[in-house]
Amino acid sequence: MPRKKDVNRRDFLQKSAMAGAALAIPSSQGYAKTKAKKTLSSPKDVIRMGFIGTGLRGQGHVSLALNRSDVEVVAICDIDPRMIERTQNILTRKKAKIKPTIYDQGPHDYLRMLEEEELDAVIIATPWRWHTEMAVAAMKAGVYTGVEVCGAFSLDECWELVRTHEETGTHLFFLENVCYRRDVMAVLNMVRQGLFGEMVHLECGYQHDLRGVKFNDGETAYNSGVKFGDEAFSEARWRTWHSVHRNGDLYPTHGIGPVAHYTNLNRGNRLTHLTSMSSKSRGLHDYIVNHEKGGPNHPNADVEFSLGDKVTTMLRTAKGETIVMHHDTNLPRPYSLGFRVQGTKGLWMDVNSSLHIEGTSPSHQWEAAASYLEKYDHPLWKRYESEASGAGHGGMDYFLLHAFVESVKAAQPAPIDVYDAATWMAITPMSEESIRLGSQPVVFPDFTRGRWMHRQPVFALDDAF
Numbered sequence: 177m178p179r180k181k182d183v184n185r186r187d188f189l190q191k192s193a194m195a196g197a198a199l200a201i202p203s204s205q206g207y208a209k210t211k212a213k214k215t216l217s218s219p220k221d222v223i224r225m226g227f228i229g230t231g232l233r234g235q236g237h238v239s240l241a242l243n244r245s246d247v248e249v250v251a252i253c254d255i256d257p258r259m260i261e262r263t264q265n266i267l268t269r270k271k272a273k274i275k276p277t278i279y280d281q282g283p284h285d286y287l288r289m290l291e292e293e294e295l296d297a298v299i300i301a302t303p304w305r306w307h308t309e310m311a312v313a314a315m316k317a318g319v320y321t322g323v324e325v326c327g328a329f330s331l332d333e334c335w336e337l338v339r340t341h342e343e344t345g346t347h348l349f350f351l352e353n354v355c356y357r358r359d360v361m362a363v364l365n366m367v368r369q370g371l372f373g374e375m376v377h378l379e380c381g382y383q384h385d386l387r388g389v390k391f392n393d394g395e396t397a398y399n400s401g402v403k404f405g406d407e408a409f410s411e412a413r414w415r416t417w418h419s420v421h422r423n424g425d426l427y428p429t430h431g432i433g434p435v436a437h438y439t440n441l442n443r444g445n446r447l448t449h450l451t452s453m454s455s456k457s458r459g460l461h462d463y464i465v466n467h468e469k470g471g472p473n474h475p476n477a478d479v480e481f482s483l484g485d486k487v488t489t490m491l492r493t494a495k496g497e498t499i500v501m502h503h504d505t506n507l508p509r510p511y512s513l514g515f516r517v518q519g520t521k522g523l524w525m526d527v528n529s530s531l532h533i534e535g536t537s538p539s540h541q542w543e544a545a546a547s548y549l550e551k552y553d554h555p556l557w558k559r560y561e562s563e564a565s566g567a568g569h570g571g572m573d574y575f576l577l578h579a580f581v582e583s584v585k586a587a588q589p590a591p592i593d594v595y596d597a598a599t600w601m602a603i604t605p606m607s608e609e610s611i612r613l614g615s616q617p618v619v620f621p622d623f624t625r626g627r628w629m630h631r632q633p634v635f636a637l638d639d640a641f
């Protein structure tokens with residue numbers, strides 16, 4: 177039998193459709209696993225998925241995947257036995273028919289998973305430092321790659337994603353769930369129908385008090401401590417280090433994702449340059465010294481944080497729109513992504529859930545956005561509302577996984593593709609550089625190499641996925 181990586185994906189799926197025999201192999205956990213090649217009515221009715229990183233986010237994806245009859249969860253990979261166990265509990269609770277192979281033999285065991293498993297798709301939900309390395313390996317293995325959100329470390333890394341996609345032809349789906357938020361999609365509908373006129377100025381960001389997430393002691397006391405690093409749990413094991421060592425917009429994609437669709441970035445438009453400025457850093461230190469488990473003598477009270485409490489980035493597009501992005505994760509505040517979508521005829525803002533449309537709204541006054549959001553509810557939401565009920569982040573995680581699975585089944589390019597991933601992730605190292613240079617402008621690379629001029633919008637054009 178040829179090695180897995182030598183098998184053309186289409187051939188493989190066609191052959192698997194004909195193969196009814198099941199092959200029992202021992203898994204790394206010692207139990208026997210059925211590595212069945214299903215007899216499918218059509219080669220891509222059901223896809224075999226693997227998961228790299230089954231922490232809190234990965235578990236959410238596994239759980240949603242298990243709700244679907246068109247997905248088999250065949251492999252999971254993580255280095256933390258607590259996370260593997262939690263994921264196995266989900267599999268048990270959801271009465272999963274297949275027992276996935278566990279890959280838990282260290283930080284590079286995902287390579288063995290990609291080599292040994294007959295995967296159609298993989299979802300990567302590991303700490304940011306691993307995303308590109310893992311996505312590149314998955315694309316090289318010919319496995320449709322879904323990668324969780326993050327900012328990049330360098331522009332080289334963004335180019336590596338693009339080059340690997342172009343060299344291998346393997347698709348990458350950047351898993352930006354906020355693009356599927358209900359109000360965000362309704363506003364996309366309004367933008368496309370011209371309610372706000374021509375786009376002029378947009379705002380967005382990541383404004384989320386993460387102090388509790390950055391410091392937590394353990395799974396039973398989630399969000400309740402001042403520890404981070406190896407002795408902590410989930411994101412506090414790794415995310416806080418970025419706030420110690422880096423100063424920039426560390427998490428740009430929840431904001432720029434929706435804005436990219438409002439302004440057709442990489443599809444008739446592109447980002448040209450940005451400039452970034454950061455405030456002083458106080459919030460994380462204050463959290464430690466004022467916390468009941470911390471105090472001025474706590475060892476972490478001496479940690480110096482590089483990340484400014486408020487990082488503000490201004491971007492410009494080739495079509496002349498300005499975009500202001502807010503990164504605000506270390507101060508007390510309610511959650512808000514701070515969207516403002518403004519054109520020649522009016523604007524919507526999410527923080528007051530209001531809009532104003534000239535000629536329709538009372539002169540110079542805000543109107544509640546609710547009735548507009550209902551009227552312009554996106555066809556996808558109308559169609560899948562009941563399926564999405566209960567899914568993470570107000571239902572949007574259902575739409576994200578749905579779009580991913582349907583793209584894999586159809587072997588289609590991702591609606592949020594590698595060029596979007598590279599452009600959006602690039603904001604992080606570019607904002608770091610701008611701040612380092614005293615807020616000097618930094619020029620965006622054109623990851624599409626000119627194709628942005630002719631690429632057409634594809635995201636959520638109808639109710640398909």
Ligand SMILES: NC(=O)c1ccc[n+]([C@@H]2O[C@H](COP(=O)([O-])OP(=O)(O)OC[C@H]3O[C@@H](n4cnc5c(N)ncnc54)[C@H](O)[C@@H]3O)[C@@H](O)[C@H]2O)c1
Nearest residue numbers: 229230231232233234254255256259283301302324410411
């Ligand atoms: N889109 C969203 O709404 C959303 C929400 C939360 C997190 N995220 C993103 O998801 C990703 C994961 O975040 P999380 O909250 O699940 O963090 P987490 O720490 O809970 O999970 C990460 C997991 O990756 C595992 N891991 C680390 N190195 C590994 C390796 N080399 N091989 C295999 N597994 C490895 C860890 O053990 C951990 O279980 C991040 O990119 C985060 O930004 C997105």
